[in-house]
Amino acid sequence: MFKSLLLQVGRLAFVLAYAVLLGACVRQSPALFPTVMSPLHTSTSQPAKATPTSARLLSPIPTTHATPLPTTAPTPRLEPTLKPTINASMLPDQLRSAIRLHAEGSLNNHPLRRVTGWDYGMRSTIYCDGSYRWLDNAHLLLYPVTGEEKGMGIDEYTLPIVINLNNGNTWLPVADGSTFSLPLWSDKLQQLISIQGRQILLLDPDGAVVQRYTGPAGAFAPNSDSNSLLSPSGQRLLTGYVWRDLTTGRTVDFSGQHKLTMGDPTWSSDETRLFVCCFGFADTKALPKNNFAI
Numbered sequence: 302m303f304k305s306l307l308l309q310v311g312r313l314a315f316v317l318a319y320a321v322l323l324g325a326c327v328r329q330s331p332a333l334f335p336t337v338m339s340p341l342h343t344s345t346s347q348p349a350k351a352t353p354t355s356a357r358l359l360s361p362i363p364t365t366h367a368t369p370l371p372t373t374a375p376t377p378r379l380e381p382t383l384k385p386t387i388n389a390s391m392l393p394d395q396l397r398s399a400i401r402l403h404a405e406g407s408l409n410n411h412p413l414r415r416v417t418g419w420d421y422g423m424r425s426t427i428y429c430d431g432s433y434r435w436l437d438n439a440h441l442l443l444y445p446v447t448g449e450e451k452g453m454g455i456d457e458y459t460l461p462i463v464i465n466l467n468n469g470n471t472w473l474p475v476a477d478g479s480t481f482s483l484p485l486w487s488d489k490l491q492q493l494i495s496i497q498g499r500q501i502l503l504l505d506p507d508g509a510v511v512q513r514y515t516g517p518a519g520a521f522a523p524n525s526d527s528n529s530l531l532s533p534s535g536q537r538l539l540t541g542y543v544w545r546d547l548t549t550g551r552t553v554d555f556s557g558q559h560k561l562t563m564g565d566p567t568w569s570s571d572e573t574r575l576f577v578c579c580f581g582f583a584d585t586k587a588l589p590k591n592n593f594a595i
Contacts, residue, residue: 383455384421386448392460393473396445400462402469414466421446424459436486436493439467440506442474459483463493465507472508487535490547496529496540503547514545530565532572539566539575544585553585 387395396419405413423432424444434442441464448458461484464471474484474495484504485494492511493504503512529540538545542555566575566583575583 383449383451384446386450386458389460392447396460396462396473397471400443400445400464400471402464402466416441416443416464419445424457428457430483434486436463436506437491440465442484442486442493463506463508470507474502474504474508485529485531485538487531487547489535494529494531494538494547501538501540501545512547514550532568534572537568537572544575544583555583 399418399420400416401418403415403417405415407413422445424430424446426432428444430444432444436442443462443464444459445462446457447460450456450458460473460475462471462473474493475497486492487494490503491506493506495502495504499515501514502510503514505511529538531538536546536548538547544553544555545551566577566581568575573585575581577583
């Protein structure tokens with residue numbers, strides 16, 4: 302009886318020991334038996350640190366300070382100083398004594414020469430005749446500046462002078478110093494046409510008078526010499542309302558028809574008819590009363 306009780310106690314002790322050992326193994330291996338938390342489970346651990354707000358994460362926006370540009374006073378526009386207009390009576394002698402020809406060696410067996418001496422220089426190239434014009438291989442027609450006047454722009458006055466490139470001699474096609482009479486050059490005649498008052502002079506490149514014409518009374522209005530026009534062939538001349546054949550001397554006078562000059566007409570192929578805007582027409586072969594019609 303005692304042995305039987307002792308045997309049962311031993312079995313009970315063995316079962317309890319085995320249960321204790323099994324429980325210990327279960328606690329050491331939690332991954333084998335994960336604990337499922339109820340959705341209503343409230344953690345008793347320490348509260349998590351609050352995540353910084355977006356305002357704390359952004360860097361502060363730098364303040365921009367506008368730097369004002371320095372105020373500069375407008376630069377005044379410099380007007381050119383006008384060249385004083387030289388007295389017309391003094392111009393011819395001043396130009397003759399000032400303009401000189403200097404040798405500058407040679408190039409390809411051709412002599413080089415330099416024209417100098419006039420402090421005001423030559424007229425601008427914006428003008429139709431430019432600063433100079435070649436008459437032939439030995440003669441150059443120069444347009445030196447003799448004064449300036451301010452109008453719509455800067456108008457340059459000039460008194461043309463011819464220089465012989467072989468010997469340096471100079472002469473003036475308009476000897477009275479007038480700045481309104483620019484000579485015309487005829488390639489066909491190889492002559493300069495200089496108009497002074499009522500005188501029409503045909504000059505060779507060295508200044509010798511080849512032919513002289515005198516216009517009829519009333520044919521030359523004041524400053525009408527500045528409106529003198531040479532025909533395309535260089536053999537006919539229109540001055541005011543006077544048409545002239547420079548090879549024969551024949552003239553046709555239209556001055557009794559109108560008080561104004563004809564302007565810049567178009568010439569017919571034989572240069573006996575003139576057309577001008579608007580509706581102007583002149584025929585040198587027609588009767589005088591029909592010479593000009595509008």
